[in-house]
Amino acid sequence: MIDEIACRWAAAIDRGLSDAEETELAVWLAADRRHRGALLRSKAALRLVDQGQALAERDAEAPIPLRRRRWWPAGVGAVAAALVAALGIGWWLDGGERIDTRLGEIRSMQLADGSVVIINSGTALRVAFTRGERHVEMTKGEAWFQVAHNRARPFVVASGPYRVQAVGTAFDVRREGEAARVVVTTGVVKIWSVDSDDAPRHVAAGEWAVLKPGKAIATRAMRPQASDQQLAWRERRIVLDNMTLGEAAAEFNRYNVTRLEVAPQLAGRRVVGWFRIDDVDGFAASSAAMVGGRVERVERPGEGDVTRILP
Numbered sequence: 001m002i003d004e005i006a007c008r009w010a011a012a013i014d015r016g017l018s019d020a021e022e023t024e025l026a027v028w029l030a031a032d033r034r035h036r037g038a039l040l041r042s043k044a045a046l047r048l049v050d051q052g053q054a055l056a057e058r059d060a061e062a063p064i065p066l067r068r069r070r071w072w073p074a075g076v077g078a079v080a081a082a083l084v085a086a087l088g089i090g091w092w093l094d095g096g097e098r099i100d101t102r103l104g105e106i107r108s109m110q111l112a113d114g115s116v117v118i119i120n121s122g123t124a125l126r127v128a129f130t131r132g133e134r135h136v137e138m139t140k141g142e143a144w145f146q147v148a149h150n151r152a153r154p155f156v157v158a159s160g161p162y163r164v165q166a167v168g169t170a171f172d173v174r175r176e177g178e179a180a181r182v183v184v185t186t187g188v189v190k191i192w193s194v195d196s197d198d199a200p201r202h203v204a205a206g207e208w209a210v211l212k213p214g215k216a217i218a219t220r221a222m223r224p225q226a227s228d229q230q231l232a233w234r235e236r237r238i239v240l241d242n243m244t245l246g247e248a249a250a251e252f253n254r255y256n257v258t259r260l261e262v263a264p265q266l267a268g269r270r271v272v273g274w275f276r277i278d279d280v281d282g283f284a285a286s287s288a289a290m291v292g293g294r295v296e297r298v299e300r301p302g303e304g305d306v307t308r309i310l311p
Contacts (some may be wrong), residue, residue: 135158149168
């Protein structure tokens with residue numbers, strides 16, 4: 001984590017710090033004696049990467065492509081790559097960065113353009129900003145984006161074949177296998193599929209879209225209660241608004257090592273309430289009482305603890 005933060009500070013220093021950032025950096029450096037060394041290593045790696053790019057651009061006969069890349073010539077590239085690998089910085093050849101969250105981890109962070117993203121448990125993102133576009137690829141999981149306004153550089157989130165474009169907008173994207181769901185909380189987004197010739201759909205605040213392979217993009221209005229339920233994870237809560245017990249258990253399983261299992265005859269029963277995402281025991285006890293069931297806890301070799309809700 002220290003090296004990851006140091007990498008972000010090195011990139012920020014490279015683009016120039018604001019007065020507020022300079023103060024924040026000074027506080028971070030003073031907080032732990034390891035921070036200064038980590039920052040020096042990150043700055044050294046960044047310098048080598050930039051030197052490699054400069055050498056490659058000097059020797060290249062073709063015009064420099066519009067999309068800026070960090071090149072890795074022999075010698076310099078090998079040293080830089082070794083430093084980057086040792087630090088775990090996560091540079092990509094096209095200037096992108098990979099962000100992963102662990103089971104149960106919810107991370108809030110600011111991107112280089114000033115946009116804010118809150119990343120849900122078990123999510124994998126790749127962020128690549130260019131001169132002409134801000135691109136985020138989601139391979140799994142969920143994230144909520146509050147996009148900094150910049151019409152000259154569209155902000156596009158890719159989830160499988162689907163694209164969600166926004167400028168000055170807040171929206172949530174959740175990938176579910178090959179399908180996806182988009183909830184818009186502010187402004188308007190444009191959604192389309194690269195696998196379809198259908199025209200893009202515009203989805204406004206208070207609406208959500210369901211994206212499934214081979215089907216037209218379906219949009220619908222969203223009740224305020226539905227928004228609270230779908231986006232409560234940002235506050236580390238799970239809100240059950242007449243959700244089935246089976247669906248609720250699946251939500252808890254997104255965040256916890258202890259697995260929940262529901263007897264088939266109870267899975268369709270409806271439950272209500274709100275819980276912390278890590279309160280598996282509280283949810284199991286409350287929901288069992290609501291549906292007239294009981295709770296059984298077992299330990300399975302190789303699987304860990306399992307909490308079962310039975311008739």
